[in-house]
Amino acid sequence: MATQFADNRQAVDALVKVLRDDLLKEDVLPVPDIGKLAESMLRVVPRRQSSNIADKAGPFFDTAGLVAWLGVSRQALDNRVRHRGLLACLSSDNVRLYPTWQFLHDGTTVPGLRDVLRALNTGTRDSWTWALWMAGENPDLDGRTARDWLVDGGDPEPVIASAQRTAGQWAA
Numbered sequence: 001m002a003t004q005f006a007d008n009r010q011a012v013d014a015l016v017k018v019l020r021d022d023l024l025k026e027d028v029l030p031v032p033d034i035g036k037l038a039e040s041m042l043r044v045v046p047r048r049q050s051s052n053i054a055d056k057a058g059p060f061f062d063t064a065g066l067v068a069w070l071g072v073s074r075q076a077l078d079n080r081v082r083h084r085g086l087l088a089c090l091s092s093d094n095v096r097l098y099p100t101w102q103f104l105h106d107g108t109t110v111p112g113l114r115d116v117l118r119a120l121n122t123g124t125r126d127s128w129t130w131a132l133w134m135a136g137e138n139p140d141l142d143g144r145t146a147r148d149w150l151v152d153g154g155d156p157e158p159v160i161a162s163a164q165r166t167a168g169q170w171a172a
Helices: 008-023 034-042 052-057 063-070 074-082 113-121 127-135 146-151 156-171
Strands: 060-062 096-099
Touching: 052 127, 060 063, 063 074, 063 096, 113 127, 113 146, 113 156, 127 146, 127 156, 146 156
Parallel strands: none
Antiparallel strands: 060 096
């Protein structure tokens, strides 16, 4: 799991140290345009969105950031979303947002995500509803959130079963 920091200042300080150490190595070529390099690096940094719903469901990657981090095409992301292998939420200004919690440090998704999303899809097709359900306290999971349960390596089966029950209630 990625190291967690108390605030952004600690995270930035740690990032600057790693970058400085790596960029000072002899095998790194001089960078002709520092601004473009920084812009490219910042594309993969998750962003907070500014709404009550997004605060509960995020932070998020945007498509460009996720494409850069995973090294895949937009079409590959679209395919994963279409087949419920990835959760994407469309913002009010038509920007596709991907909650960061669904990814492990190596870019794979948390175990069971596809089955959970497929179950939720049987009750509603609204991905924001899914994201909020994943972020809400769940009595079926001892009051934990489904996302925390999966991120912490819990057995996906109780989350899938809870998603199936909830989707059935939504569809009723």
